[in-house]
Amino acid sequence: MFYFVWVMFSYCTGGPFGLEDMITTAGPGMTLLYLLFLPLFWCIPVSLVAAELTTAMPVEGGFYRWVRAAFGDFWGFLAGWWNWSASFLLGGVYAVLFTDYLKFWFPGIIGWKHYLVSVGLIALITYVNVRGIQLVGKFATALEIFILLPILGLVIIGLAKWHHNPFLPVVPPHKPVFQVFGVGLALGLWLYSGYEQLSTVAEEVENPQRSYPFALAIVVPLSIATYFLPTLTSLAALGNWQDWHTGFFSNAAQLLGGSWMGLWMTISAMLTNVALLNSTVLTSTRMPFAMAEDGYLPATLIARHPRFGTPWIAILVSAAIYAMLAFQTLTRLITIYNWLRAATTILTVLAVWGLRRKKPEMHRPLVVPGRRLGLYYVVLAPIAMSLLALLGSDSFTWHWAPFAIVLGPAAYGIDHVFRRRRPLVSSSTASS
Structure with a gap:
């Protein structure tokens, strides 16, 4: 259970690295308010849903199987397809970002050398995952500490x-409030996403009915603290909110603690991408x-x-796709990832x-508190936040993200027309 907590934390948070641009785009005050209060409307209700359904249906595939049981094959397929597609946009990016940080010491890592280092990292992480969740957990624990x-x-x-005063200005001067609100919300949702993702490995976790809720109870407040506290104190100590950019936590550490601390923070940022x-x-390879x-x-x-x-074949196939995408940064496609997520x-x-509604008799060891009002809260709050974030998307995202969404129904239609769907096969009969 100890290792599972750190695996969940490394997927959902990892560290505060990546939120620095939020300071200059949304403003220091707005950023701190987002980091503190957005979880009430996003990751906390999602975590409560994940806790109830994981204890009721601790199955491989997690939320994909929940959606399929609740709404049928079509919607279940979309949940799985959209999630797996979203992972492609992240897997290659994390390897590339690691290599980008490595260029701080080895500036000659460019072009094909950059690509080879990124692919090498993907190969290493693939090997760790093929070895099983226990090794993944030990690896994640060491990294996160x-x-x-x-x-x-x-x-x-x-x-x-x-x-x-770290809250001033609340928003950047002379910027439209709606633009600030939309950009900040999109980044905030990305930071606080993924708390239901580890439900996909429930069958590989010892006693998931106890482990998953316990991990959520630790990881959610720890994630909030990991984002909020270093941002708050760095702004309060330095006050230079206009200078924040990707990688600024390394600069802040160097300015406040000296060159050795800046070096340590840079290494931590690199390892965060390894952990992610x-x-x-x-989590994503259990979906296929x-x-x-x-x-x-x-x-x-x-x-x-x-x-x-x-599931080593699924792991290798996913890793191959990450490797094919590792030649570019895909930073603009993060917004498309937000739509899929x-x-x-x-x-x-x-x-x-x-x-x-469909299975009221199902045994639920843990239920979302608050009865009907609690159910409305955990369902409506994340939906409202999602719609607000999507409405604030830029023109590039509006052009490409709907296409990524439509690929899901198209893939299901192709599968249906060509009768490619196979009978359900027990994983126990396919162990080789």
């Missing part, structure tokens, strides 16, 4: 050198395994490793309502 130590140091030093890639491979098990994808993806019991999240929170 190393990552969080300099962040804790930055918070302590920032508190000791507090000289500015590690947990992304773990579950969909193949239900007949939507080729049956070869069901194969489990004869020694480690992991929002669509998956909407289906997931609706599943808790659908299953209560």
Whole structure:
């Protein structure tokens, strides 16, 4: 259970790296308010849904299987397809970002050398994941402890050198409020996404009915603190909100704690991308395994490793796609990822309502508190946040994100027309 907590944290948060641009685009005050209060309307209700459904249906594939049980094959397929597609936009990016940070010491890593280093990292993480969730958990635990130590140091030093009001200005001067609100909300939703994702490996976790809610109870407040506290104290100590950009936490650490602390923070930022890639491979590769098990994808993806019991073919296929995307940064496509993630999240929170109506007799060891009012809260709050974020998208996203969404129904239609769906196959019969 200890290792599972850190695997979940490394997927959902990892560290505060990546939120720095939010300061200059949304403003320091608005950013801090988002970091503090957005979880009430996003990751907390999603976590409550994940806790109820994981304890009721601890199955491989997690929320994909929940949506399918609640609304049928079509919507279940979309939940799985959109989630797996979204992972492609992240897997390659994390490897590329790691190599970008490595260029700080080795500026000659460009072109094909940059690509080879990125692919090499993907290969290493793939090997770790084929070995099984226990090794993944130990790897994630070691990484996160190393990552969080300099962040804790930055918070302590920032508190000791507090000289500015970190909430001012609330928004950047002379910027339209709606633009600031939309950009900040989109980044905030990205930061606080993924708390239902580890439901996809429920069958590989010891006692998931207890482990998953316990991990959520620790990871959600820890994630909020990891984002909010270093941002608050760095702004309070330095006051230079206009200078914040990607990688600024390394600059803040150097300015406040000296060159050694800046170096440690830079290494932590690199390892954060390793941790994110590690947990992304773990969680996203169980999705094609579950969909193949239900007949939507080729049956070869069901194969489990004869020694480690992991879906190694699904892991290798996903890793190959990450490697093909590792030659570019895909930073603009992060907004498309948000659309795919929002669509998956909407289906997931609706599943808790659908299953209560469809299967009221289902044993639920843990239920969302608040009865009917609590159910409305966990369903409507994430849907409202998703719609607000999508409405604030830029023109590039409006051009491409709907296309990414439509690919899901198109893929389902092609599968149906050509009768490619296979009978359900038990994973126990495909262990080789």
